[in-house]
Amino acid sequence: MAEEVQTHAAHHEAPSGWVRKYVFSTDHKVIGIQYYMLALFSVLVGVGLSVLIRLNLAWPGTEISILGTLFPEGAPGGIMTPEFYLAMLTMHGTIMVFFVLTTAPQGGFGNYFLPIQIGADDMAFPILNMLSFWVTFLALAVIMAAFFVEGGAPISGWTAYPPLSALGEIAGPGLGTGQSLWVVSIALFCVASLLGALNFITTTIDMRAKGLTMMRLPLTVWGWFVTAILGLLAFGVLLSAGVLLLLDRWAGTSFFIPGGLVVSDQAIDHTGGSPLLWQHLFWFFGHPEVYIAILPGMGAVSHILATFARKPVFGYNAMAFAIIAIGAVSFIVWGHHMFLSGMSPYTAIVFSLTTTAVAVPSAIKTFNWLGTLWGGRIQLTTAMLYALGFVSLFVSGGVTGLFLNQPAVDVYLHDTYFVVGHFHMIMGVAAIFGIFAATYYWFSKMFGRHLNEFWGKVHFWITFVGVYCIFMPMHNLGIGGQPRRYAELTAFDFLQPLVSLQQFISIAAFITAAAQIIFVANFVYSLFKGRVAEMNPWRATTIEWEVPSPPPHDNFGGKFPVVYRGPYEYSVPGAEEDFVPQTAPDARGSTG
Amino acid sequence: MILAVTIWLITIVSTVLMVGKYWWFPEVASAHGGDLDRQFMLTLVVTGVVFILAQVGLGYAVARYRDGAGKVANYTHGSEKLEVIWTVATTVVFFAMVIPGQSIWADLYLAETPEDALRIEVTGQQFAWNIRYPGPDGEFGRLAPDLIDDEGGNPLGLDLSDTAAQDDLVLPIMAIPLGKPIELLLRSKDVTHAFSVRELRVKQDLVPGLLIPIQFTATRTGRFEIACAELCGLQHYNMRSFLEVLSEADFAQWLKDQAEE
Amino acid sequence: MERAKFIFALVMAGVLVASCGGGGGDAEPAADEAPAPAADAKPAPDLSQAGSVAGKVSFGGTTPKNARIRMDADPVCVKEHSGIVRSQDVLIGDDGALINTFVWVKSGLEQYGFDTPAEPVTLDQKGCIYTPHVLGIQTRQKLQVLNSDGTTHNVHPLPRNNREWNQSQRAKGKPLVRSFPRAEIMIPVKCNVHPWMKAYIGVVPHPYYAVTGTDGAFSIENLPPGDYVIEAWHEKFGVQEQQVTVQASEAKEVSFEFSG
Structure with missing residues (x-):
């Protein structure tokens, strides 16, 4: 590996005390692992909640005595109430979107690998980085507390539309203290994400190794970089919305509450606000958030497909520009969540067309992934299986977007299970598949040991078939007219033919959720007993594979890499090996 | 494979x-x-x-393109x-x-609402629908929030000192005539709801503070369920009513029957 | 490898502690279980020479017409009734008897303490109507809410002085059992699924209360001798009060007349 002796500003000594080393660490790798673990904890909670959700949907009124003990108010006698269902639903959505899909790909893998892949010894602002994690941690602690306060967790959904979320307990249980904790948690999360975004952007712009031009960046870095820009522009808006909502709740302001409301016979003493203001602010954040969740996954999948197809990424420039295009357009499409919200119907047409435009770069990405596979020499490692699963899910979840972006079709499908199926497919499981692919790919680098491939594949097969069984039929539920966020299907005649399908989905969900135990067991076991990993087990080209597993404190031992070529030089004719590292000065790949 | x-x-x-x-x-x-x-x-x-x-x-x-002995990947960018x-x-x-x-x-x-459209007001509340017909005068009377009394049969706060209000009919269910343009005026007493009827392919949020019009024409008779499609609280899944599409004659009779005190 | 173990253990433990510990710390004891006010320390009254207050509540105005209640959105409710259902907000019996007036001893008992009765007070939901419409309960006494209907209700008391709650109850579901720790006249109870449904609960710190029946009569028994303020409350006509002195073993007559 070529190197450059470097006098970098961000260089800092390895700390010695264990608190500075493992808890309040400024090392991007430790922070990356902390984020990942936080996401792992959160995803287990989130999946647990989804099991309860599925149980209540398919078999309402089932008695589970342990629930009665844990939540005497939400599930008296062990039977879930509709309000408990909605609390679980709100927390499932919030925890998954914020604490899993936003933290694991960006805070976790991005933190760990972005500096290494660009040849930097750390992030540009290590202390800010540490602060960013601990504020996220605080946000998680605050939202978890909402489960246990009087009235329980909020029931207003992860979108927390006012006036429901603004009026307090009068509008429903959980909308008092629980809802306040929710807003505080989200506001903290926004602050943390802003800090993180600043760091990612500065690091990518300022700290790239010599020779590493923007168009030589691994596509992972493009994913994280554009995600950080989206985060910087989006989280600030959600933060301000959250502060306004808190003011409405605590200080008697009326940003979101109009005059003349009467709730449960009680006149509400507010006037002049607009519920739509929240929706605009929320979705101005909320739509880019979808891409915050999926862009790092797209980057990782491109990276992994190239590695295991032993081929350069097909259309690298198109892939990078598609990421930028998706990011840019994502800021002018938020209105497609609001076609039926009462906003001007003229704007609906504009938002419909901008949303259609997102489909184009998304299609470009899919074509190029197929192009990357075409003519390759595909090695079906677990990481590769998950990357291929991602492509399949991305297509399945993507095409249904072309129904929902049409306001006329959305009149029927809006707020039905068609939407639930669509967004779970694409921002839920596709993004999770990106995370799994990255985990199976990079675990060895992060922990110096391999995950077990056999159990990894078992995990993949159950999960892959499982998620299709869960989320595909949801589109049919939506076509049948099933509204989302219904605690049970008992109240309407037209829902009765859909019960059997809901039960099928629930069974698939239980099996798929149980299969995640395999992953957790594999993860914990491999952490301590896994096969020891060499430096470059996948024979890959990018810089993270040129450092030990795990890398030392400053990644490169003070000898910084120099980059000579693009990131995905696989199967170069005439080369000694079927990969040529970015840092190899010689085109034949000899590292001497 | x-x-x-x-x-x-x-x-x-x-x-x-x-x-x-x-x-x-x-x-x-x-x-x-x-x-x-x-x-x-x-x-x-x-x-x-x-x-x-x-x-x-x-x-x-x-x-x-599965990996195998002797296979070579195609080097292309x-x-x-x-x-x-x-x-x-x-x-x-x-x-x-x-x-x-x-x-x-x-x-x-x-599109412009046709002149002859029948106007019906729909007001959502946790967790019920209030359907108001303007009565023979064709005009909706004044509403005063402080007169709202669900228990006393005045869920909308109809102000009977307004003569236009005296013939207004407030019901928990809806009927409409077949083939006649309908304009619904949607509003909410408390939180955001959504009016949806699958068969009519109609869905629209009811936003507190706004009066939102939608229009449609029914093309077959039948009794359909009205469902709330926007999360409105703990009994959201139970916020139900009925919409009956009747022939013009049946509809006129239905209105007369309902107007009985 | 040491590093990995450390981080894993620390982070998982940290998150768990923060969530459970943090949650536990935030969980205030529910108001229902809040420690009882110092009433227990006060002596029980001497009832050996107890008297009583009884009488009638009547209405002098023109009887208002009760509005028609339309239950058509829930066929289960409709089936429970034949003919037109009317509002229960003002019910006048024979001779202008004002039904569903809550009569209670407003003051004069402050020096006494009272045991909380063990048997619960029952509020039933039947035919999508609360039975009884007006009821009294002692502080901390158990309120048992039944659902005899084949449809789902939500039980939503709207107190000013006690904790608000709002709970769904399935068709023929298990009874909800709650209590109110603080005195309050009156707590409205509402079902949001069937918005016409309303009940009123008078929470008093002693057992001296009554609700007028179809004859407008009430009777408060076993009252120790003393000076009292008796209050009558009606949901539409407001409150009236009267000063009375009850002598040893005296049966006092008190009447109220509301005029609307």
Whole structure:
């Protein structure tokens, strides 16, 4: 590996005390692992909640005595109430979107690998980085507390539309203290994400190794970089919305509450606000958030497909520009969540067309992934299986977007299970598949040991078939007219033919959720007993594979890499090996 | 190969779920509903083709290019020609599908309401629907929030000192005449709700502080369920009413019956 | 490898502690279980020479017409009734008897402490109507809410002085059992699924209360001798109060007349 002796500003000594080393660490790798673990904890909670959700949907009124003990108010006698269902639903959505899909790909893998892949010894602002994690941690602690306060967790959904979320307990249980904790948690999360975004952007712009031009960046870095820009522009808006909502709740302001409301016979003493203001602010954040969740996954999948197809990424420039295009357009499409919200119907047409435009770069990405596979020499490692699963899910979840972006079709499908199926497919499981692919790919680098491939594949097969069984039929539920966020299907005649399908989905969900135990067991076991990993087990080209597993404190031992070529030089004719590292000065790949 | 077969099987099952129509739309009951369904079917065909081609291609690539002895990967960085082709192709196909469909939306939301439309006000509250007919004078009377009394039978706070209010009829259920343009005026007492009737292909949020009009014409008689489609609180799943489409004569009789004290 | 173990253990433990510990710390004891006010320390009254207050509440105005209640959105409710259902907000019996007036001893008992009765007070939901419409309960006494209907209700008391709650109850579901720790006249109870449904609960710190029946009569028994303020409350006509002195073993007559 070529190197450059470097006098970098961000260089800092390895700390010695264990608190500075493992808890309040400024090392991007430790922070990356902390984020990942936080996401792992959160995803287990989130999946647990989804099991309860599925149980209540398919078999309402089932008695589970342990629930009665844990939540005497939400599930008296062990039977879930509709309000408990909605609390679980709100927390499932919030925890998954914020604490899993936003933290694991960006805070976790991005933190760990972005500096290494660009040849930097750390992030540009290590202390800010540490602060960013601990504020996220605080946000998680605050939202978890909402489960246990009087009235329980909020029931207003992860979108927390006012006036429901603004009026307090009068509008429903959980909308008092629980809802306040929710807003505080989200506001903290926004602050943390802003800090993180600043760091990612500065690091990518300022700290790239010599020779590493923007168009030589691994596509992972493009994913994280554009995600950080989206985060910087989006989280600030959600933060301000959250502060306004808190003011409405605590200080008697009326940003979101109009005059003349009467709730449960009680006149509400507010006037002049607009519920739509929240929706605009929320979705101005909320739509880019979808891409915050999926862009790092797209980057990782491109990276992994190239590695295991032993081929350069097909259309690298198109892939990078598609990421930028998706990011840019994502800021002018938020209105497609609001076609039926009462906003001007003229704007609906504009938002419909901008949303259609997102489909184009998304299609470009899919074509190029197929192009990357075409003519390759595909090695079906677990990481590769998950990357291929991602492509399949991305297509399945993507095409249904072309129904929902049409306001006329959305009149029927809006707020039905068609939407639930669509967004779970694409921002839920596709993004999770990106995370799994990255985990199976990079675990060895992060922990110096391999995950077990056999159990990894078992995990993949159950999960892959499982998620299709869960989320595909949801589109049919939506076509049948099933509204989302219904605690049970008992109240309407037209829902009765859909019960059997809901039960099928629930069974698939239980099996798929149980299969995640395999992953957790594999993860914990491999952490301590896994096969020891060499430096470059996948024979890959990018810089993270040129450092030990795990890398030392400053990644490169003070000898910084120099980059000579693009990131995905696989199967170069005439080369000694079927990969040529970015840092190899010689085109034949000899590292001497 | 197993992966390819699995992906293809998933594709086949997904396609069958859509083509077989086992869980499907109810028979349409409104004038615009047919256009909406046709636009849905057009979209289903276009996206279905994209879906099938992409999944089959993915499965094929995995099966065909699986690593094996003596295989060499094709060293290529892509093709600008292909990039241009599929960028232009997807742009043309997607926009050609989406743009004409906007006319259905325009008919529903941008068109002038016909002069002879029957106006009915719909007010949501946790967790009930209040349907108000203007009565013989054709005018909705004044509402005063401080007169609201659910228990005393005045859920909207109808101000009877206003003569226009005296013949207003407030009901928990709705009936409409067949074939006559209907304009609903949607409002809410407390939080955001959404009015939806599957058969009519109608859905619209009820936003506190706003009065939102929607229009449609029913094309077949029947009794349909009104469901709330926007999370409004703990009994959201139970916020139900009925909409009955009656012949003009039956509707007139129904109104008369309901007006009895 | 040591590093990995450390981080794993620390982070998982940290998150768990923060969530459970943090949650536990935030969980205030529910108001229902809040420690009882110092009433227990006060002596029980001497009832050996107890008297009583009884009388009638009547209405002098023109009887208002009760509005028609339309239950058509829930066929289960409709089935429970034949003919037109009317509002229960003002019910006048024979001779202008004002039904559903809550009569209670407003003051004069402050020096006494009272045991909380063990048997619960029952509020039933039947035919999508609360039975009884007006009821009294002692502080901390158990309120048992039944659902005899084949449809789902939500039980939503709207107190000013006690904790608000709002709970769904399935068709023929298990009884909800709650209590109110603080005195309050009156707590409205509402079902949001059937908005016409309303009940009123008078929470008093002693057992001296009554609700007028179809004859407008009430009777408060076993009252120790003393000076009292008796209050009558009606949901539409407001409150009236009267000063009375009850001598040893005296049966005092008190009447109220509301005029609307």
